[in-house]
Amino acid sequence: MQRRKLVAGNWKMHGTAADLDEVRAIAGAAAQFGGQVDVALCLPGTLIHRAADAVPGFPIGAQDVHASEKGAFTGDTSVAMLRDAGAVLTIVGHSERRDLHREDDSGVKAKAEAALAAGLDVILCVGESLEEREAGRAVATVAGQLGGSLPERIDPAHLALAYEPIWAIGTGKVASCDDIAEIHAAIRALLVERFGAAGEGVRILYGGSVKASNAGEIFAVADVDGALVGGASLKAADFLPIVEAAARPVESRAA
Numbered sequence: 021m022q023r024r025k026l027v028a029g030n031w032k033m034h035g036t037a038a039d040l041d042e043v044r045a046i047a048g049a050a051a052q053f054g055g056q057v058d059v060a061l062c063l064p065g066t067l068i069h070r071a072a073d074a075v076p077g078f079p080i081g082a083q084d085v086h087a088s089e090k091g092a093f094t095g096d097t098s099v100a101m102l103r104d105a106g107a108v109l110t111i112v113g114h115s116e117r118r119d120l121h122r123e124d125d126s127g128v129k130a131k132a133e134a135a136l137a138a139g140l141d142v143i144l145c146v147g148e149s150l151e152e153r154e155a156g157r158a159v160a161t162v163a164g165q166l167g168g169s170l171p172e173r174i175d176p177a178h179l180a181l182a183y184e185p186i187w188a189i190g191t192g193k194v195a196s197c198d199d200i201a202e203i204h205a206a207i208r209a210l211l212v213e214r215f216g217a218a219g220e221g222v223r224i225l226y227g228g229s230v231k232a233s234n235a236g237e238i239f240a241v242a243d244v245d246g247a248l249v250g251g252a253s254l255k256a257a258d259f260l261p262i263v264e265a266a267a268r269p270v271e272s273r274a275a
């Protein structure tokens with residue numbers, strides 16, 4: 021099945037108003053690829069409103085959301101607040117949230133369901149630790165995370181998954197194409213088993229030290245439908261070649 025690629029940047033806790041020029045440069049250039057690749061930036065909460073105003077029509081997203089509509093949740097942000105600020109999507113279940121904020125699968129599922137129900141697109145992240153990979157449990161770990169954190173109903177137009185092996189995030193270590201292919205195929209099989217045709221349509225992104233020099237070969241792997249990019253999404257000069265690689269036809273990508 022032909023799925024349009026999605027290349028999303030995750031700025032994590034980086035960026036102030038001084039970096040809005042990078043957002044403008046990325047959004048401006050991304051328009052050239054409008055027919056072939058979807059591009060989005062998930063920014064720190066403080067930048068969402070300003071960025072959404074600066075680049076109307078370009079998808080600006082959040083990196084997390086609270087599952088509740090409102091209430092006594094100090095420091096948290098609801099779906100309605102994110103939409104009010106101009107966000108159209110959010111990441112949920114990033115490994116840095118799972119690890120550092122002790123988020124579990126059921127909490128991630130609640131966030132995904134709340135976001136989807138109230139009109140935010142979702143990028144739901146899964147991925148194994150180095151310890152789990154070395155113990156031969158990479159597929160089982162990811163399958164378990166999916167079982168616990170996928171929403172009950174899915175719509176491929178609004179949900180993407182991101183496979184991000186924890187040991188490849190910010191380390192410069194990239195999973196091999198064979199490893200990526202194995203996990204993406206396992207994720208696809210699970211999605212199709214559970215959701216049928218809708219599972220075929222869900223985009224599965226790879227994340228973990230993606231950069232211009234390796235994007236082409238990663239995008240050529242079966243069932244890789246784009247990337248979730250951390251460090252290399254902060255500067256237009258680093259990010260746009262990754263978007264370009266996603267727009268290239270498969271046979272010329274492995275360059």
Ligand SMILES: O=C(CO)COP(=O)(O)O
Nearest residue numbers: 030189190228229250251
């Ligand atoms: O965690 C990531 C994206 O969500 C990946 O980060 P890096 O691209 O910096 O490795």
